[in-house]
Amino acid sequence: MELFTAGLISLEEAREKMLAQISPLSDVETLALAAAAGRITAEAVISPIDVPPFANSAMDGYALRQADLNADKPLPVAGKAFAGAPYQGDWPAGSCIRIMTGAPIPPGADAVVMQEQTESSDEGVRFLAAVQPGQNIRLAGEDIQQGASVLTAGVKLGAAELPLLASLGISQVNVLRKLRVAVFSTGDELQPVGTPLAAGQIYDTNRFAVHLMLDALGCEVLDLGIIKDDPTALRAAFDQADTQADVVISSGGVSVGEADYTKQMLDELGEIGFWKLAMKPGKPFAFGKLNNSWFCGLPGNPVSAAVTFYQLVQPLLARLTGQQSDCLPAKMRARATERLKKSPGRLDFQRGIFCRNSEGELEVRSTGHQGSHVFSSFSQANCFIVLERERNTVQAGEWVEIEPFNALLGG
Ligand SMILES: Nc1nc2c(c(=O)[nH]1)N[C@H]1C(S)=C(S)[C@@H](COP(=O)(O)OP(=O)(O)OC[C@H]3O[C@@H](n4cnc5c(N)ncnc54)[C@H](O)[C@@H]3O)O[C@H]1N2
């Protein structure tokens, strides 16, 4: 085993090496909120107003001045305050104001009593419970103060963030431009979907998978199709991709076969950062720099391509767009319900199905055959079972690390 894994770098080392070289894009665009979903903030967003903008009632009930409370005497109702229609006029001493949720607190009121804690009669309103100063009053600026930073730079805008900006009256936001990513598959055996297969041919899975994941990550995709295992055709694809994109992603041809030209091209047209990782699947992943772009050479086996995209390209794209997170979910521990075969020497990303058992403990089972060509394992799985490099076969009942899939893989 040593013979075949010596010289392979660890996934952590590869990620660190890759991310250390990369600085985020600096091109900024201003977009209307509705067009900004999925985009990344280019700078901190500052609140132009207090939220709430004025003190208002948290309950339907009565606003009062505590000094007016008298256990023996109900308070007559001086008038009403609605959300959008404040109480107008003088407020006579010894009275209260009927108030609805969201209505501005009448000046001088120091508490709101919910109507369930009152009793109304022709004489006025009796307050049945003790009243605390300030109760049921939402103060101006209690959620967000004018001038406060509500989002930092590097935040992906979605359903949690954009409505927040809308609540502040912000109609436009400064975001980074979309990353341009070129993608192509290499291999004489590959056919696009929708064409018949001749003997020895297979359908191109990887370009489709990568395209989908890039779409989900909000990239602008330049799809260069299928490139033959031919140095001249490959060189042309590399050149076109490099002049048009920030990142170039290929699949296939990164191993050591006689038609595996990808790494050779990277070496010729750019610079290899690293090649060959101690991970399974994904060993021959290649990373480097071309003249104008970063290059990621995914292995041809479809599971290997998807796993390396997920574990390496995803954090790379996150760094390029200045995101603070690498977008990978936190790991958890689960008990293996069955034996998991593993050879030592490479960090293994098996596909698994985890759930909580009747004792409330997380448990995980394998999707079955773990070959790098078994793409169906993804559609059954909801997590990776991450088996450390030096670990051997796992026995049923042992604890293992799992990494639940994020939205990119349907998690
Ligand atoms: N002597 C060795 N052979 C191999 C090694 C090794 O270390 N020594 N590594 C193996 C590992 S691990 C992997 S992973 C593969 C990766 O090889 P390549 O990146 O060169 O990929 P190809 O040879 O082009 O293809 C591998 C496999 O995947 C199929 N494929 C390729 N592209 C696609 C695509 N777009 N969609 C669907 N399927 C694709 C291709 O037909 C092959 O079956 O190398 C091992 N070999």
Ligand code: MOO
């Ligand atoms: O790394 Mo390969 O991806 O083991 O099949």
